């Protein structure tokens with residue numbers, strides 16, 4: 001079976017075709033080492049970028065990090081991408097103090113004025129308030145650039161936090177505001193993600209960082225089983241981002257991360273998979289040019305249309321960005 005045909009299969013049929021994908025990727029390995037990967041002839045979209053200025057807003061989680069506890073701004077990103085051409089950026093909220101969430105989105109709107117690459121903001125909102133989240137969603141919608149909400153649910157003390165009636169009620173309001181939902185979760189929460197997504201069929205969800213599998217510990221299960229169950233829901237998308245951070249940060253290689261990336265491609269297909277960097281958090285493990293190069297290598301034998309979905313089209317579709 002050709003990889004192109006394989007990718008065209010639905011998520012439901014994908015599990016049965018796992019062997020075909022593995023065969024195809026073994027061929028791709030041989031192909032990509034034998035032939036140089038051609039440069040991209042269009043700019044890509046990075047669906048997961050953070051900017052922050054600790055002098056402007058309060059980010060308690062940065063306190064312990066020598067690497068990250070400084071301003072990271074669009075000009076730093078420009079330097080960080082090197083030769084990689086980026087045409088669009090999705091800003092994702094960076095866990096400032098919760099009462100500053102609307103201020104954060106306003107600050108990013110100011111950044112957009114001087115850097116039109118920033119095409120959408122994914123902000124923070126207290127969805128656990130149910131209908132009570134409306135004032136925040138109204139304030140965010142008024143800013144004009146907010147296309148989604150993210151919650152870092154891995155930080156919540158209760159694993160079932162996202163399944164409370166009020167959280168479900170708040171999440172169900174998002175389509176009314178034209179907003180999506182980013183799952184900031186770890187591998188232990190994928191079953192809860194699937195339950196929330198099933199309760200909210202009108203909401204479009206995207207899984208950040210492929211659900212953070214234990215790549216460093218070389219564990220595939222139960223992450224793979226739960227990821228496939230999540231991908232079986234048609235309203236759930238996935239970001240090919242943050243992967244190196246889940247591997248051995250000092251010594252990871254493409255061979256370490258590729259099986260996890262292939263599992264994600266197989267489960268979601270390119271219609272529901274979008275490239276992202278997670279800069280600057282990714283700097284704990286890698287840099288943008290290297291991560292971009294690894295993704296390019298993993299999809300080297302896919303069709304040009306498939307690659308374009310991964311690097312551009314799925315992001316435009318999911319976050320309602322201007323046509324690329």
Ligand SMILES: [Zn+2]
Nearest residue numbers: 048050278281
């Ligand atoms: Zn991040």
